[in-house]
Amino acid sequence: MGDTAVVWFRRDLRVRDQPTFLAAADAASRSLALFVLDPALLQPSGSARRTFLYRSLRALDEALGGRLLVVRGDPADVVTLVAAGIDAATVHVAADFGPYGTRRDEAVEKALADAGRRLLRTGSPYAVAPGRVRKADGGSFGVFTPFRRAWAEHGWRAPAETGASTVRWLDPDARDGGPGSVPIPDDEPVDAALPDAGEDAAHRQWWAFLDGALSTYGEHRNRPDKPATSRMSVYLKFGEIHPRTMLADLAPRRSASVETYRTELAWREFYADILWRRPDSARANYDRAFDALPLASGSVAEKRFAAWCEGGTGFPIVDAGMRQLREQAWMHNRVRMIVASFLVKDLHLPWWRGARHFMQLLVDGDLASNQHGWQWTAGSGTDASPYFRVFNPVTQGEKFDPDGDYVRRFVPELRGVAGKAVHRPWALPGGVPDGYPGPIVDHKAERLEALERYERVKSMRD
DNA sequence: TTTTGAGTTGTTCGA
């Protein structure tokens, strides 16, 4: 066995705060940097996320002095072959706790072991790895608030002090055999304007937030008309910054806004913990009693689903959100909740259809946060919401987009309407403006319908 | 074992 190792990047496309580098440098004198284009992951990603990934890989390759080896195939095959090609004793990764990643890594581990090589997991995409936060009796939390408290008490390591030069990188071209390298794919046609990719862009965004919007985050974070959120989700998704780095930067700052932002990071870790414990909840109701919820189907339901997808429901805040999703491959969190509530409670469609649509389009689409965010809204998730919590799209619009600026930005048909009147176009003196649809459902009636359907779930519980 | 307090994100209605 040679004195070499492989550092296999997955969703940790950075060189700073990278514990795998320390592990690799400890294990071998030289390492090969590897990324695997895995069709099983790329196919369901959507062009926005794929393109962002490719751009991120170019940035990572540059940071590594052009020494990132990119191959294509099933990791159980190609990682094994790459390791064999340099006779590496160890392959270093950050642990993946997702349903697919867990299975993939077990397969890779086994394939490597057959040749006497080891897969070593160091760190994870989380400040506290899933499964580590435990109740006093050793069980896992199913409710957020106690999880958050225990998570903070558990604590996390300081950021690892690493950089590209922490590891002596092997030149991929100097390999003797193994799978051929493939170029990083070209950008795909993407309609949406994507954020800048790469670790440097992540840090720029983070510091702009720390020095700017963070001070009013607690107050304005629910306002989609303001640039009040961190926009860090995509960088966390691809691991271009580690949450531990962010928590360390937040630590010396004390304010209600900082506390609120830390709580948002805790949500991300909570949902990862839940998905790890219940991998089935990526597809099925976390609360199986919701299997009894009567769902809409048929041609009317399909028509309504299509209207929701394209931002043509006639409810301005919903349509603005769905169009922001197309234009930016991103949607403000408050609006995600509003459009989700509309799909589930006004259209009576299954949450997973909305979740799947989001995963297709979102550049920051993260399975754990996305599926459980949707299940939370649907009521089938953790801490089931009270049955009577049905978002009113008009009230939500008036409350969180009080001047209507957000709606007008994304719904040009309504640009001629001033102020908050834009949230009720059907009540305008001249009627609904040309080109904009009337409401596809009667919210008041559908709310009552939703309450009735949720009764069915409740009665199944008894 | 029992008890207690609490649970991200809301809406409607009536005074």
Next chain:
DNA sequence: GTCGAACAACTCAAA
């Protein structure tokens, strides 16, 4: 317009 009450019952976590 503002404000408080009502809207279920259940599960969770810890004392």
